[in-house]
Structures are given as C-alpha cells and as structure tokens.
Amino acid sequence: MNMLAQLTTVPVPDYNFGMLPALAAAAAKAVCAKVPEACPAMVRTHMLSVLSSAVAPLYTMSPPNWTSIPIGVNTLCIADVGGSKSPMHDYLIPPLEDHARDSFARYEVARTEASAASAEKKFHIRLLEAEIARCRRKQEPAQDLLATLAKLRRAATAQPKHRPRLASNIDLESLLQQLDGKYEAVDFLTDEGDKLLSSSLMRHVSVLVDLIDGKLLEFRREKKKHLYASQPRGTFGLLAQFAAIEPFRPRCKRNEYTEHQAVRLGFFARFLVCVAQPSPMSNRYAPAGNDDQALSNLHEALKELYDLHQDNQEAGGIAPIELAFAPDALGYWDELCRITHNLKFGQLAHIADFVSKMLNLTARLAAVLHVWESQTQYVSISCLQRAWELVSWHATQYERVFVPPPPLPQQEADVEAVIEHLQASRFSIDYKEVPTEPIGLLLNMPSNRLRAALLRMEQRDLIELCGGKTTFINCTKMFSRSRNITWR
Numbered sequence: 434m435n436m437l438a439q440l441t442t443v444p445v446p447d448y449n450f451g452m453l454p455a456l457a458a459a460a461a462k463a464v465c466a467k468v469p470e471a472c473p474a475m476v477r478t479h480m481l482s483v484l485s486s487a488v489a490p491l492y493t494m495s496p497p498n499w500t501s502i503p504i505g506v507n508t509l510c511i512a513d514v515g516g517s518k519s520p521m522h523d524y525l526i527p528p529l530e531d532h533a534r535d536s537f538a539r540y541e542v543a544r545t546e547a548s549a550a551s552a553e554k555k556f557h558i559r560l561l562e563a564e565i566a567r568c569r570r571k572q573e574p575a576q577d578l579l580a581t582l583a584k585l586r587r588a589a590t591a592q593p594k595h596r597p598r599l600a601s602n603i604d605l606e607s608l609l610q611q612l613d614g615k616y617e618a619v620d621f622l623t624d625e626g627d628k629l630l631s632s633s634l635m636r637h638v639s640v641l642v643d644l645i646d647g648k649l650l651e652f653r654r655e656k657k658k659h660l661y662a663s664q665p666r667g668t669f670g671l672l673a674q675f676a677a678i679e680p681f682r683p684r685c686k687r688n689e690y691t692e693h694q695a696v697r698l699g700f701f702a703r704f705l706v707c708v709a710q711p712s713p714m715s716n717r718y719a720p721a722g723n724d725d726q727a728l729s730n731l732h733e734a735l736k737e738l739y740d741l742h743q744d745n746q747e748a749g750g751i752a753p754i755e756l757a758f759a760p761d762a763l764g765y766w767d768e769l770c771r772i773t774h775n776l777k778f779g780q781l782a783h784i785a786d787f788v789s790k791m792l793n794l795t796a797r798l799a800a801v802l803h804v805w806e807s808q809t810q811y812v813s814i815s816c817l818q819r820a821w822e823l824v825s826w827h828a829t830q831y832e833r834v835f836v837p838p839p840p841l842p843q844q845e846a847d848v849e850a851v852i853e854h855l856q857a858s859r860f861s862i863d864y865k866e867v868p869t870e871p872i873g874l875l876l877n878m879p880s881n882r883l884r885a886a887l888l889r890m891e892q893r894d895l896i897e898l899c900g901g902k903t904t905f906i907n908c909t910k911m912f913s914r915s916r917n918i919t920w921r
Contacts, residue, residue: 460731464524485504485801488805494800503645505800506798507670511678528735529735536595540595629671669704705798706833707827757812773792795820798824852890855872
C-alpha cells in the first residue's frame, strides 16, 4: 500500500513546459491558466523569444571550432483569429513596455542635462575668447588660455540616447539609428507580426539576416552622420496570422517552385516556427493561487536584465560574457554534428536550409536556458539536450509551413497552362472562336493532352466547344467573369 501511495504522488512531467527554466515554466503555466484558449506550444515558443530578448545582449556563445555567435532565438507563432495571440502576449510584454517608457524618461533627463552642459561649455568658450582678446590687446602672454580653449573645444559633449529596445513601425534608417554604436539591441516582440512582415523592412531581408547573426550593419547618409552598428543584437518574437505568411510560402508555377527572397536568404530558417493548434476545449491548465506571483517573478527578472543592459550601455558599453559548453556536453555536441549532417542529406533534405541552421539554433537556445538557470559560464549537457529536443520539434513546424506543396497532377497542370495562355493573349484573340491548334504548338502540348484539358475546362463551365469539337473554343464565359471581377 505504501508503495502504491508513493507511486501516485510522483509528479508527472509537463510535456509543454518541462524543458523550460523553472521560473519561465511557472509563468507559462500561469499564462495558460489565465488564457484558456491559448495553445501551450504557442505560449512556450513565444516565451523563448521573451527570455532571449533579455539575455541576448549580455552573452555570446562559443561552440567548439566555431567563432562566437549571439545567443537567443527568434520565434514565429502562426495562429488565426481567435487564437488568443494578443491576450497571451499581453501577459509577457509588460516588462519591455515599462523599460521603453523608463528609457524615454531617462533620455529626457539626460537631454536636459546635456543641453545645460552644452550651454555652460559655450559660455566658458566665450569667456576664454574674451580673455584671450584682452591679453592680445595688452600684449600679454595667452598660451595657457589658448591651450585651455583648444582643450575645451576638443572635448565632445556626450549625447544621450534613447534605448527603448521595443521596436514597432520603424523603417531601415530608424532601425539603424536605434542600433548605432556598439552592443546595442532591438526587440521585435509583437502580437501584430503581420505589420512587420508587410512593412518596408522586409525589402531589406539581408540586413535583418545580418542583424540576427550579429554582424556589422552600416547605413550611409548623404548629409548626415553615417550609422554603424557593431555587434548588434536583434530578437524577433512574432505572432501572426496564416494570411501574413502566405506570400512567403513557395509557389509552384509550371511545375517549377519559386521561393520568396526571405526564404531563399534563410531569414525564416533562423526562426523557431510554431503553428498553433486550436482546441475545442481549453488548454486544461487550471488556475492556481500562485499564478500572479509566478508572473511577477518573471517580470522582475526580465526588468533587472533589461536595466542591466541599459546601465552597461550608458557606462560606455560592456562586452558580452562568453559562454562555452561544459566538458560533459562536448561529446553530445559532436553527436549532434553527425546527426544534422545525416539529416541534411537524408530524412530532412527537403528542408536543408533549416537543418543547416539547427546546430546554430541549438547552441543559441541551450545558452539561453543555461543563463536563466545558472551563473556559470559553462553550458550544461542538460540544457543542450533540451535545446536539441525543442529545435527538433520546431523542424516539423518549419516543414509544415515552408515546404513546397506537391506539384499539380499533369492533367491539372495542363489546364492551368491553357488558362494562363488564354489570359496572356486575351487582347489579341476573338473570344467566340479561338483556334486550339496554335495553343498546343506554343505550349508544346500533345493533342491528346490538349483535348483532355479543354474537355475539363468545358466541364467547369469555363469554355464552350464550337460545334462539339475541340478545334475551336468559345472563351466568352471565362473572360466575362474576369471582367466582372475586375470592374467590381
């Protein structure tokens, strides 16, 4: 009986949040309890970007035989309307919003002090110039005064900088202004990822890729000071609808796949993608008495880290702390290198772009988990194992969103080709009597396939066969529909 009692009291591991640091896991459960409609996987994924934003500017990671890489991961959660994106986001974003407001208040105070210091400097310069002029009139030595004046003019007045971290509705120049300097950071944590994905920034995908990789960014301006961002840090935590992702998904045209530039450059391969799973019932996380305290503990820890980075930057910038794998994790890392190589040319060859980033993502995520659990500079094997498990799960999600759809059957491809040809030549043909032989020749389509395509189009009420034969067709129905749609 005692043994049975002990067995029933063993806590069951939480599949959704068991891999997170204890502080984050408790807060994530609290969010799920407060937002019953939220998908736990979406909460966990967005939580990873929030945790990353706080520690990314403070640390770097050095895997074996690699150069140092930034830590932190970027996430993309996809959910349709009613997926509780905003309510869930609202429980995690307050520390960063408070930091942005506090940063602006500090900036206003610093700007007032800088203005007063500049006015005082100008006043001293005028006094020195007047004293030097008097000495020259009286032919008295003024070398000391001239040296003091030169030193005063060379002394640059420190210009205050607003560091809101939280970015929204900014263009490329505004982004570089915020990152201008060394070790600066910006965070795109938003429940309106649709706006970012349709903004002007997406015309500069290569810059965003370099930002994620922590590379030097440069923006040259004709009549203003050039902007340089050295070792910048950028964290993306996007919540978006399926419609916002659709333009970036691969498309099949004439049996050839075309990729969007953002996919081709590996922008989305640097993200942990999550497709929220709607449930007719709640997420089954019951409210607990310590939910508010769990969220408060997370908010306090986030605030301390955001403030630490701000203090470091106001002190002139402090280099990030470098992390490395613990000795017992090195063997596991070597095994992951072997596994990813096999996956890239085997089971996951169709998402080779993501597989090539899996080691990088795993190292970044392992560092984030470690920093939130320990103060040492050596990332444990436990963090590495959990990071790999998470990244492996997100590989299936990336596959679901960005793998090309299967090609159309030959019959459907023929129909699409004929329709596309007719639409392209619609202004140079007689709708009521279109010869079909030239269509087959121009499309290099055998007569039997052309006839089958035309018969399918007739069944779909797109065309009419003239005299019941496929020699000539009447396209009036198809083009009248397109004109009506255009006019509306």
